[in-house]
Structures are given as C-alpha cells and as structure tokens.
Amino acid sequence: MNRDEPLVLGIETSCDETGIGIVRGRTLLSNTIASSMDEHARYGGVVPEVAARAHLEALQPTIDAALVEAQVSLADIDAVAVTSGPGLAGALMVGVGAAKALAVSLDRPLYAVNHLVGHIAADILDPDAPPLEYPTVALLVSGGHTSLLLVRDLTTDVELLGETVDDAAGEAFDKVARLLGLPYPGGPEIDRAAATGDPNAIRFPRGLSRASDMAEHRYDFSFSGLKTAVARWTEQTRAAGDEVPVADVAASFREAVVDVLVTKALAACEAHGVPRLLLGGGVIANRRLRDAALERAAAAGVAVRIPPLSLCTDNGAMIAALASELVRSGRPPSTMAFGADSTLPVTEIQVAERTADRAGSS
Amino acid sequence: MFVAARRIGSSPCSQTCTPITLEGVILGIDTSIGTAVAVIEPDGVVRAQLDSGDPRGHAEVIGDHLARALAEAQISSGEITHVAAGMGPGPFTGLRVGIAAARTFALGRGIPVVPVVSHDAVALDRLLLAALTDAGEGRFAVVTDARRREFAYTVYEGMDDDGLPVRVTDTALVPRDEIDATLEALGARRLDATVVPAGMLALAAARAVAAGRRIAGDDALYLRSPDVSAPTAPKRVGG
Ligand SMILES: [Zn+2]
Numbered sequence: 001m002n003r004d005e006p007l008v009l010g011i012e013t014s015c016d017e018t019g020i021g022i023v024r025g026r027t028l029l030s031n032t033i034a035s036s037m038d039e040h041a042r043y044g045g046v047v048p049e050v051a052a053r054a055h056l057e058a059l060q061p062t063i064d065a066a067l068v069e070a071q072v073s074l075a076d077i078d079a080v081a082v083t084s085g086p087g088l089a090g091a092l093m094v095g096v097g098a099a100k101a102l103a104v105s106l107d108r109p110l111y112a113v114n115h116l117v118g119h120i121a122a123d124i125l126d127p128d129a130p131p132l133e134y135p136t137v138a139l140l141v142s143g144g145h146t147s148l149l150l151v152r153d154l155t156t157d158v159e160l161l162g163e164t165v166d167d168a169a170g171e172a173f174d175k176v177a178r179l180l181g182l183p184y185p186g187g188p189e190i191d192r193a194a195a196t197g198d199p200n201a202i203r204f205p206r207g208l209s210r211a212s213d214m215a216e217h218r219y220d221f222s223f224s225g226l227k228t229a230v231a232r233w234t235e236q237t238r239a240a241g242d243e244v245p246v247a248d249v250a251a252s253f254r255e256a257v258v259d260v261l262v263t264k265a266l267a268a269c270e271a272h273g274v275p276r277l278l279l280g281g282g283v284i285a286n287r288r289l290r291d292a293a294l295e296r297a298a299a300a301g302v303a304v305r306i307p308p309l310s311l312c313t314d315n316g317a318m319i320a321a322l323a324s325e326l327v328r329s330g331r332p333p334s335t336m337a338f339g340a341d342s343t344l345p346v347t348e349i350q351v352a353e354r355t356a357d358r359a360g361s362s
Numbered sequence: 363m364f365v366a367a368r369r370i371g372s373s374p375c376s377q378t379c380t381p382i383t384l385e386g387v388i389l390g391i392d393t394s395i396g397t398a399v400a401v402i403e404p405d406g407v408v409r410a411q412l413d414s415g416d417p418r419g420h421a422e423v424i425g426d427h428l429a430r431a432l433a434e435a436q437i438s439s440g441e442i443t444h445v446a447a448g449m450g451p452g453p454f455t456g457l458r459v460g461i462a463a464a465r466t467f468a469l470g471r472g473i474p475v476v477p478v479v480s481h482d483a484v485a486l487d488r489l490l491l492a493a494l495t496d497a498g499e500g501r502f503a504v505v506t507d508a509r510r511r512e513f514a515y516t517v518y519e520g521m522d523d524d525g526l527p528v529r530v531t532d533t534a535l536v537p538r539d540e541i542d543a544t545l546e547a548l549g550a551r552r553l554d555a556t557v558v559p560a561g562m563l564a565l566a567a568a569r570a571v572a573a574g575r576r577i578a579g580d581d582a583l584y585l586r587s588p589d590v591s592a593p594t595a596p597k598r599v600g601g
Contacts (some may be wrong), residue, residue, distance in 0.1 A: 056462055
C-alpha cells in the first residue's frame with residue numbers, strides 16, 4: 001500500500017445520507033452523496049427504517065458514481081474506510097456490512113472510524129487552508145449531533161467537552177419549523193422566515209446557561225426547553241387572538257440557538273487557552289451561525305476554521321480522509337470484529353484497531 | 363479547486379447474469395436468520411460453509427465469515443464468479459447486512475449478484491434430502507419467524523426440470539396464531555426453519571444461472587412497509 005498518499009474509499013451511512021468519498025492522501029477526488037431526505041420530509045424527521053432501506057439501494061450506484069468521478073477503479077484502492085458510529089444503528093449496519101465485504105473482496109485493509117472525528121477530518125481536505133493546528137476546539141452541529149470537542153490530535157487525542165442532553169440543534173430547527181407550519185428540513189426554512197424578523201423580538205431561553213448549570217453542564221447543550229418555550233409562546237399568542245409573527249419567532253429562536261452554541265464554544269476556547277475553533281456538521285450551513293461565530297470569535301481573538309460546506313454535511317470523503325490520516329501515521333487497520341455502535345464515544349477515533357500489531361508498526 | 367459534492371438519486375440495482383461454467387465458484391451470503399456464508403462449485407460441492415446461528419450480530423460477524431469461508435475453500439476472492447444473495451424474508455436490520463455485503467463483494471470483483479429467496483434454500487435442502495431417501499416431500503411450507511407476532515411462509519411442491527424448488531405461493535406474512543389454519547387450507551405441511559443453508563442458497567443461484575432464469579427480484583423481501591406514520595398536528599404543551 002502507498003502509505004504516504006493512500007487511495008482510500010470511505011463509506012458513510014450513519015444517518016440519511018449515503019456518502020461515498022474517495023481521497024488520495026489529503027486530496028479529495030470524489031464526494032458523492034445520495035440522500036433520502038425527500039423520503040423523510042412527510043414525516044418531519046429522519047425515519048430510521050426508511051433511511052436504512054435507502055442506504056441499501058443507494059450504495060452500489062453511489063460507489064459507481066464516485067469511482068467515475070475520481071477516475072479510479074476499485075482495484076486501485078489502497079484501503080476501505082467506514083463509519084462505525086455514532087449514528088442510527090440499522091443505517092450504520094448497511095455501511096459496515098458493505099465495507100467489510102468490499103475489503104475482503106478487494107483484499108485490502110479496512111479502517112472503522114468515528115463519524116464525529118470524521119467531521120473534523122473534513123477540514124484537512126481543504127486545499128486552500130493551512131494545516132490544522134493543535135489543540136483546537138471543535139463545534140459539530142447537525143440534525144443528529146451537537147458536540148463540543150477538544151482536539152489535541154486528529155488521530156490520537158479527541159476529548160468530548162460537552163454535547164446535547166436532548167435534541168440535536170438541527171432537530172430543534174426541524175421541530176420549531178413544524179410548530180410554525182414550515183416544511184422539513186427546518187434549518188433553511190427557519191432561515192428564510194427569519195430574514196425579515198427581529199432576533200431580539202422575543203427573549204427565548206438559552207438552555208443550560210444558568211450559573212447553576214455551569215458545574216455539571218458547562219459545555220453541554222439542551223434544546224428541548226427552547227422548543228417548548230417557542231410552542232408555549234405561539235400558543236399563547238394564538239389564544240389571545242393575535243397572529244403569530246412567524247418572522248420574529250423564527251429570528252428569535254435562531255438567535256437563541258446560535259447564541260448558546262457560540263457562547264459555549266468560545267467559553268471552551270477561553271477555558272482551555274485555545275485560540276482556535278473549528279466548525280463542522282450540516283447546521284454550519286446556517287449563515288447566521290457562521291456570521292455570529294466569526295464575529296464573536298474575532299472579538300475574542302479566536303481563529304475560526306470552516307471546512308467547505310459540501311464537506312460539512314455528512315459525507316464519505318471525511319471518513320476516507322480520517323482513515324487516510326490513520327494510514328499515513330502508520331496505524332494498523334481495524335480487525336473485522338467491529339460492529340455498528342450507535343453511541344460510539346468520540347474518544348474512540350478508530351474502532352477495533354489490531355492492537356497486537358500496534359507496537360510493531362509504529 | 364474543490365470537487366463539488368455530487369448528489370445522485372437512488373435507484374434499484376440491476377444485475378445481468380453471465381452464463382455459468384463448470385469452472386464457476388459461487389459465494390452464498392444469507393443473513394435472513396443467522397450469518398450464513400458458503401463457497402460452492404456449480405455441481406453443489408460445498409467447499410466451505412459457515413453459520414453463526416445467531417439472529418443478531420450480523421454486522422460484527424459478516425467480515426470474518428467471508429474471510430474464513432475463502433480461506434477454508436482455499437481460494438482467493440478473485441476466483442469467485444458469482445455471489446448469491448439471500449433476499450429474505452427476514453428481520454430487516456440483519457437481512458440488509460448480507461445483501462449489502464453481497465453487492466459490494468460482487469462490485470469489488472466485477473461479478474454478478476444472483477438474488478435468491480432465502481426460503482428457496484431451505485426448500486432445496488429439504489427436497490434434495492428427500493430425493494436421496496426417496497421420501498417424497500409432497501407440498502410443504504417453509505416457515506420462519508418474522509417478529510411482531512407473525513411468521514413468513516412460502517409453500518413449495520417438488521423440483522422443476524432445472525432442479526429448482528417449485529413455489530406454489532409467493533412468500534407472505536401471517537399472524538402466528540393463524541399459520542396452521544393457513545397452511546391447512548393450502549394443503550401444505552409445516553416446515554419451521556431456524557437456519558438458511560448458504561450452500562443451498564448458492565446452489566439455487568448456480569442452477570438459476572445455468573438455466574438462464576431469474577428466481578428472485580433485486581429488492582429485499584421486506585413484506586412490510588416501513589413502520590412509520592405521518593406526524594399529527596404538534597402537541598399542545600399547555601397554557
Ligand atoms: Zn454528522
């Protein structure tokens with residue numbers, strides 16, 4: 001295998017995107033995605049069984065399309081990578097089964113990696129960005145997760161500072177969009193509605209932000225209380241016979257989410273003396289979140305990195321990129337025994353590494 | 363510059379089956395019950411056969427089973443000519459692992475996937491055994507657990523000229539307490555299966571390919587729609 005510039009195919013099926021990515025070293029060759037989002041729209045959220053069925057059907061055509069775009073054949077692949085978790089168990093299992101069989105079929109090593117760390121690895125595929133500096137704080141926000149991490153090294157040392165204790169931020173957007181009669185997915189809809197609204201019209205609560213929360217939940221997030229507050233506010237407004245000012249509610253809700261995300265991320269930077277913040281996950285596509293993070297980070301002397309948006313949503317390229325880094329740092333492949341781990345902790349960057357080989361190879 | 367993310371629609375895969383020769387080696391994969399993998403020659407000689415016998419853990423086991431089956435058969439993956447995929451019926455989560463594995467294994471070698479109804483493998487096994495003992499099986503139903511207080515069944519009667527089991531009914535679901543009455547009405551003896559022999563799955567595929575026939579569709583035999591309902595109006599939170 002080419003250990004300096006390995007050609008890696010990554011498979012990502014943790015949620016509703018079937019992502020196949022191909023990288024050579026740190027160079028992105030293909031980021032191909034088939035999404036089942038449309039099939040979930042009428043349910044107002046991702047339905048695990050619908051997602052898993054869609055993965056099974058999308059896998060082969062997505063791999064084919066990725067190979068065509070990258071202009072490589074499977075015989076050229078040096079290693080196969082797959083998301084082991086966290087994510088939806090049934091969805092993850094489709095990718096794990098596919099990746100294992102592909103690795104055996106091609107007789108190539110297999111790297112089982114952590115989805116969240118993959119979001120950070122997306123950054124190294126940005127050809128225009130200087131190399132990632134350590135340590136860095138990372139804020140990952142999507143429909144499936146809201147996590148604050150301290151990254152000391154991408155392949156060896158990632159610490160979980162905090163995460164959501166209930167809904168992911170993206171889920172909160174979906175649920176509030178529904179309350180306001182807006183379609184799924186909620187993020188872009190809330191954004192559109194908020195464009196003409198006043199973000200300070202209604203003061204919605206910031207979850208886990210009281211002084212009494214700081215001991216146990218300093219870097220944790222909670223969005224279910226916020227959703228309930230929006231529901232109560234709109235109900236009371238309607239009960240009073242008034243029309244709900246959708247633009248103001250959307251803008252104020254979004255401001256509450258953005259405020260708590262940015263405040264906690266910058267607090268983590270300050271507490272750990274780390275003047276670097278990496279943003280990742282699909283919700284980073286939210287312009288207001290990016291603008292607020294950039295503005296407030298600049299004021300705090302924190303440098304913000306944002307991978308290209310096409311690599312912020314779930315994708316296979318970030319999984320391939322993380323595996324590529326593992327190969328480049330001489331790490332042995334995973335054993336075949338791993339499974340889908342829906343709650344895989346972020347500290348487990350690579351799953352089921354062949355520990356017996358480890359001493360010899362590094 | 364950056365390669366933009368490409369979004370493609372999902373579409374069912376279509377396979378074209380290439381003719382089988384006597385030099386063929388068929389890999390059979392079925393995860394409709396346990397994790398079953400076999401390597402056979404087209405005449406039915408089983409070179410390797412493994413089954414976890416465990417209705418869980420398919421994703422954990424499948425890779426090792428594939429690697430071990432190749433090792434036991436003493437062949438490389440490049441010598442496999444066809445992959446038989448057990449399409450169910452079976453619990454969805456596990457079933458998909460085997461179908462996904464069959465498809466990517468085949469993709470890796472540029473060889474065809476031959477879909478097979480998992481019950482066919484059980485029926486073929488029973489019919490071959492009956493032929494050996496001259497027992498004559500009559501009409502029988504392969505019955506497997508479909509969870510949610512239901513069984514999945516397929517009724518068979520004899521083998522056709524291609525050596526494949528003849529299905530009298532399509533695979534269907536029935537409440538557990540109605541299975542016996544249903545089978546009685548169909549005049550079929552009940553044959554409960556707790557194992558799908560992957561070697562027989564591969565043999566059914568080999569016979570289908572030799573006869574130039576397709577004996578199963580490309581879609582998993584879910585037999586149920588995804589268990590979801592459209593959301594109702596948002597719940598009131600009080601006040
Ligand atoms: Zn994600």
